[in-house]
Amino acid sequence: MRRLHFVRARGVLCAGALAMLWAGAASAHKGSDAYLDVQQLAPAAVTAEPAPPIAVRALRFTLSVAIKDLDLLLPMDSNSDGRVTWGEIRVALPAVLAVANQSAALDNPKDATTECALRWQFDGVERRGDGTYLRLVAGARCALAQSLALRYTFFREQDANHRLLVAGHLDRKDLLTTGSPLRSGPLPLLAAPLPVPVAAGDARPIPAAADASAGRWSAVRDYFLLGVHHLLEGYDHLAFLLALVLPLRLALFATAAPGAAPAEPGRLPQPGKAVWWSLLRTVTAFTVGHSLTLMLATFGWTQTSPRWVEPAIAVSIAVAAALNLRPVTWVRTDVLALLFGMVHGIGFAGLLQEAAAPSGLLPWALAGFNLGVEAGQLLAVGAWVALVQPVVFRRWYPQFVVRGGSAVLMLLAAWWFWQRIQ
Numbered sequence: 445m446r447r448l449h450f451v452r453a454r455g456v457l458c459a460g461a462l463a464m465l466w467a468g469a470a471s472a473h474k475g476s477d478a479y480l481d482v483q484q485l486a487p488a489a490v491t492a493e494p495a496p497p498i499a500v501r502a503l504r505f506t507l508s509v510a511i512k513d514l515d516l517l518l519p520m521d522s523n524s525d526g527r528v529t530w531g532e533i534r535v536a537l538p539a540v541l542a543v544a545n546q547s548a549a550l551d552n553p554k555d556a557t558t559e560c561a562l563r564w565q566f567d568g569v570e571r572r573g574d575g576t577y578l579r580l581v582a583g584a585r586c587a588l589a590q591s592l593a594l595r596y597t598f599f600r601e602q603d604a605n606h607r608l609l610v611a612g613h614l615d616r617k618d619l620l621t622t623g624s625p626l627r628s629g630p631l632p633l634l635a636a637p638l639p640v641p642v643a644a645g646d647a648r649p650i651p652a653a654a655d656a657s658a659g660r661w662s663a664v665r666d667y668f669l670l671g672v673h674h675l676l677e678g679y680d681h682l683a684f685l686l687a688l689v690l691p692l693r694l695a696l697f698a699t700a701a702p703g704a705a706p707a708e709p710g711r712l713p714q715p716g717k718a719v720w721w722s723l724l725r726t727v728t729a730f731t732v733g734h735s736l737t738l739m740l741a742t743f744g745w746t747q748t749s750p751r752w753v754e755p756a757i758a759v760s761i762a763v764a765a766a767l768n769l770r771p772v773t774w775v776r777t778d779v780l781a782l783l784f785g786m787v788h789g790i791g792f793a794g795l796l797q798e799a800a801a802p803s804g805l806l807p808w809a810l811a812g813f814n815l816g817v818e819a820g821q822l823l824a825v826g827a828w829v830a831l832v833q834p835v836v837f838r839r840w841y842p843q844f845v846v847r848g849g850s851a852v853l854m855l856l857a858a859w860w861f862w863q864r865i866q
Contacts, residue, residue: 476510478608478609479610479800480507482611482614483504483506485504499587499589501585501586502583504581504583506567507582508578508580509544510572510576511575511576512575513599517602518540519536533569537566540578545562545563546597548562548564548596551594559584559586560585560590561584562582562584564580564582572798574794591632592632597625598625600625600626606624607622610622610631611802613802614634618802618803618804619659620666620805621663621666622667660808663805664809664811666809667809667813669816670795670816671815671817672819673820675824676820676823678791680791681788681821683853683857685821685824687853688727688777688781689828689829690849692719723825726778729779730781731818732782733782733788734786734789736786741790742793743806753790757788758858760788761853761856766854768847769847769851792817832845
């Protein structure tokens with residue numbers, strides 16, 4: 445019987461190790477994101493051409509797409525040497541622009557003017573926290589009376605986790621939203637304003653109805669979902685959480701370890717209560733730590749380089765896992781979670797900084813993103829607790845799940861650390 449338990453545990457551990465190593469080889473932290481900036485170049489004005497006179501707005505769109513992501517669609521690295529040179533970019537540009545014109549377009553009604561369309565042009569390359577991006581620009585002149593929406597299908601078949609982060613300023617209103625290539629319909633950018641009578645030659649700005657509260661709650665909602673998504677695809681954050689909860693034998697029901705005195709019906713044994721309280725302290729400390737530095741970094745009150753933050757996150761996983769193998773009595777898990785949570789918070793902040801959220805909506809985006817990260821964290825911890833319920837009180841659990849899992853996490857952290865210091 446013990447042999448059967450050993451085989452089962454070893455199989456589960458090996459499967460988990462392979463899954464984590466596969467995830468680590470793909471991407472340990474930053475997912476696939478593109479960035480769109482939308483700006484109105486001038487106040488809405490009236491034009492006499494085409495007749496009848498209509499009010500139009502001039503718009504400028506700037507789209508940044510990672511070269512490493514484009515390589516999923518097109519042979520950006522044509523010689524497969526692991527580097528994309530300027531010569532390779534120039535060769536691939538016509539194909540990139542053709543894909544952009546098909547994959548990022550305004551969703552216009554049939555009677556829209558021909559000028560209300562995006563024809564992307566190359567505008568250079570730019571360096572962001574997770575690599576080099578191609579920057580594309582397009583202009584459009586769209587009727588004020590029509591709404592604006594974007595059809596975005598980049599990487600629909602290649603990466604279901606890809607996200608578009610949109611920011612800008614339209615009709616004196618801040619714009620902040622997110623999109624996905626899997627979205628069933630176009631991404632709304634601006635609702636059509638109420639009809640306003642105009643006369644030919646009238647160049648006065650045309651007021652647009654603004655609902656500030658709607659924009660704020662939209663930012664909270666979109667960035668809440670982005671926070672959940674970012675946490676659940678951030679394998680290094682999940683690995684750190686796993687290292688913290690691995691040694692906790694959490695029971696959902698009143699089930700004690702073999703040989704323990706039976707508990708009262710419907711109640712957990714006393715050790716179970718203590719373990720749940722330990723989990724609450726640890727998760728809360730991690731939340732406080734990364735919320736603090738996430739806020740400081742997002743508002744620009746502290747600046748750090750990804751060059752040390754990303755390796756430091758890998759180190760935090762290794763340290764937490766090592767303490768599961770060789771506990772140190774004076775090291776408190778909740779204090780450890782607080783300190784390393786501050787490091788992870790700086791890593792979270794990179795996404796918000798790259799999105800360049802308008803200052804008026806930044807606090808709301810930050811609140812939504814932080815709540816989303818916490819929701820994703822609770823989902824991850826809850827999933828782990830539910831997963832281990834059948835085996836949490838088995839005699840081999842400490843040896844094979846806690847110690848074996850911690851050893852795998854240390855190896856994974858060492859691999860990530862090596863990748864990030866290159």
